Amino acid sequence: xxxxxxxxxxxxxxxxxxxxxxxxxxxxxxxxxRHPKRELTVSFPVRMDGGxxxxxxxxxxxxxxxxxxxxxGIRFHPGVTLDEVRALAAWMTWKCAVVxxxxxxxxxxxxxxxxxxxxxxxxxxxxxxxTEISPIIGPEMDIPAPDVxxxxxxxxxxxxxxxxxxxFAVPGVVTGKPVSLGGSEGRGDATGRGVACVIREGARDxxxxxxxxxxxxxxxxxxxxxxxxxxxxEQHARIVAISDVRxxxxxxxxxxPHAVEAHRNATGSVVGFPGTTPVSxxxxxxxxxxxxxxxxxxxxxxxxxxxxxxxxxxxxGANGPTLPxxxxxxxxxxxxxxPDVLANAGGVTVSYFEWAQNIxxxxxxxxxxNERLNEVMVRSxxxxxxxxxxxxxxxxxxxxxxxxxxVVEAMRARGTYP
Ligand code: GLU
Numbered sequence: 001x002x003x004x005x006x007x008x009x010x011x012x013x014x015x016x017x018x019x020x021x022x023x024x025x026x027x028x029x030x031x032x033x034r035h036p037k038r039e040l041t042v043s044f045p046v047r048m049d050g051g052x053x054x055x056x057x058x059x060x061x062x063x064x065x066x067x068x069x070x071x072x073g074i075r076f077h078p079g080v081t082l083d084e085v086r087a088l089a090a091w092m093t094w095k096c097a098v099v100x101x102x103x104x105x106x107x108x109x110x111x112x113x114x115x116x117x118x119x120x121x122x123x124x125x126x127x128x129x130x131t132e133i134s135p136i137i138g139p140e141m142d143i144p145a146p147d148v149x150x151x152x153x154x155x156x157x158x159x160x161x162x163x164x165x166x167x168f169a170v171p172g173v174v175t176g177k178p179v180s181l182g183g184s185e186g187r188g189d190a191t192g193r194g195v196a197c198v199i200r201e202g203a204r205d206x207x208x209x210x211x212x213x214x215x216x217x218x219x220x221x222x223x224x225x226x227x228x229x230x231x232x233x234e235q236h237a238r239i240v241a242i243s244d245v246r247x248x249x250x251x252x253x254x255x256x257p258h259a260v261e262a263h264r265n266a267t268g269s270v271v272g273f274p275g276t277t278p279v280s281x282x283x284x285x286x287x288x289x290x291x292x293x294x295x296x297x298x299x300x301x302x303x304x305x306x307x308x309x310x311x312x313x314x315x316x317g318a319n320g321p322t323l324p325x326x327x328x329x330x331x332x333x334x335x336x337x338x339p340d341v342l343a344n345a346g347g348v349t350v351s352y353f354e355w356a357q358n359i360x361x362x363x364x365x366x367x368x369x370n371e372r373l374n375e376v377m378v379r380s381x382x383x384x385x386x387x388x389x390x391x392x393x394x395x396x397x398x399x400x401x402x403x404x405x406x407v408v409e410a411m412r413a414r415g416t417y418p
Contacts, residue, residue, distance in 0.1 A: 008087035070106035073147025139172035192226020194346015219296030
């Protein structure tokens with residue numbers, strides 16, 4: 001994907017400054033919000049299948065824990081940098097505050113292209129990275145979860161590694177684990193379900209009918225895939241374009257996301273799905289559609305292409321897909337941007353449900369999980385919409401105002417140690 005070479009932590013800080021100015025936050029508090037609390041960089045060897053050792057670098061950043069233990073995923077990607085992980089950890093802090101779950105924010109990442117590794121290599125890399133960050137993770141300290149190129153199997157390896165070191169089972173050290181290890185029903189689809197839910201609410205307010213609305217989805221991983229299925233199956237939207245790292249496909253009459261998924265599983269990509277025309281990841285963003293879902297990586301919608309976006313609604317499945325300058329352009333064009341910290345918060349919300357079920361030792365049905373997720377998403381969306389209208393700001397700024405109020409209130413209540 002031809003992402004613009006923007007440092008995501010610069011973006012995160014620009015967003016913080018915009019809202020700190022609006023709220024008139026004093027210098028000290030603003031500086032706390034601009035800085036990660038704790039960061040760990042690790043380099044570690046992994047025995048490759050051929051017998052050689054290869055050294056990998058990973059990070060875990062705990063951004064702010066005023067409101068509770070830190071929470072956030074781990075990504076495996078060749079483009080991971082410390083500044084990217086810092087930005088993602090900051091966004092997790094605001095996200096948890098937006099949906100009002102009792103967590104701070106964190107993020108982890110390993111610089112690796114997992115597609116290049118065998119399953120055994122990936123398992124050894126995961127276990128060694130988990131060991132390296134184990135001094136700072138734990139159910140009461142910092143709780144990882146899946147993110148780009150990691151899944152419930154990755155989480156299972158982390159549980160086993162951490163538990164072997166402790167000498168007893170610690171399933172609560174991560175969320176997004178398999179149901180057989182204490183995972184929650186509905187966690188797999190939760191991020192996509194949350195995106196679809198917020199799109200439904202945002203579309204209603206914008207006077208856009210989701211039934212038969214055309215939708216383009218950039219990225220077909222956990223988030224893009226579930227969003228496509230749920231919008232198609234439950235809201236009867238017309239998914240006209242889908243892409244992955246290798247490129248995209250377009251069909252005006254609509255695609256069956258289940259069939260596209262089967263094709264991707266068989267061939268490794270959505271590209272070449274019968275009856276479609278190819279579309280690049282960049283061009284997909286500019287298609288004449290009603291709803292656009294960036295569900296891949298950061299820095300996709302920029303000052304360069306924002307003016308050419310034709311969608312009426314953007315539901316950010318990815319973290320950080322839109323740059324601040326683009327936010328302003330889209331706001332002036334009256335495009336409704338449902339910001340990442342709200343739109344993709346369904347994943348961490350069900351992570352919280354999972355963590356609560358682990359503590360409670362009592363497990364909820366899929367219906368209960370989905371109902372409570374829907375409640376959280378609708379409530380959070382409505383609060384942000386109302387705040388946006390009241391203050392005449394776009395929804396990202398409204399979401400940040402809500403989040404900063406909650407984080408700063410917690411910081412002030414705790415006071416400054418010592
Ligand atoms: N990686 C997901 C996110 O960016 C989920 C994090 C979590 O569940 O802790 O929100």
